[in-house]
Amino acid sequence: MSQAPEILVRVDRAVKHYFRGSECVEVLHEVNLEIERGDFVGLIGPSGSGKTTLLNLIAGLDQPTSGHIFFAGNEISAMNESQLARWRTNAVGFVFQFFHLIPVLTAFENVELPLLLTNMSARRRRDHVRMVLKAVGLDHREHHRPGQLSGGEQQRVGIARALVTDPALIVADEPTGDLDSKKSKEILDLLQMLQEELHKTLLVVTHDPNVAGRTRRLLRIDSGRLIEDRCDANRPLPLRRAAPVAVSSNSAGLVDQPG
């Protein structure tokens, strides 16, 4: 029996203004977008075109000036700061260009950090952290600090940290921007594995043509408008959620869903 695709993210006429001094600059102009659960979506465009701004709205790091953002049918643009922070802990994993690891903490401790915001027991935290370090191929590096790891390994720690709360959506802003092409390929293989095997939904902002070539759907933004939307029809979406790598956040009693 075939399943209708489920819309995980819906952006409805999102506008974003910033003020530079007294000047108001419109950075996003009425953006409309739907992202299906389980998709691997790339977002490309020139520097300053609004990629990070749009990603931050979808990930609940920022709110639109007008318009609405929905996630699994809940309007996150109507949430207050504390509801939004709670929702983010559950729903979104973040991967950054410069990894943003804490240098004095080990790989294990860096990955454990998001779980410290939850009410999970120390023992379950340890099991989750080990599970995701294994999933990214770094179980033999858990006691290493970031400075003792290669750039590619540091980014894999970053991905494990994004994965550890078992979020539905993983967002990555230039995840290969600081890596050579061999390391980039390893990270891309890993991101694709998150989609194909763990059935995560991925939104990846990138300048890297190798990343853009690997996503299933590719969006292009220019001057705050989506100007192109391409989809690889030969790659169907995974239909069903696979057995989760990390125990589901809800069954693990992480945090309550808002609302």
Ligand code: ADP
């Ligand atoms: P991209 O990620 O595509 O390079 P951004 O989304 O970061 O672009 O930025 C889009 C535009 O918004 C740029 O002109 C940038 O200078 C401006 N901008 C981004 N964040 C802010 C901010 N906090 N205050 C003022 N202007 C901003």
Ligand code: MG
């Ligand atoms: Mg950016």
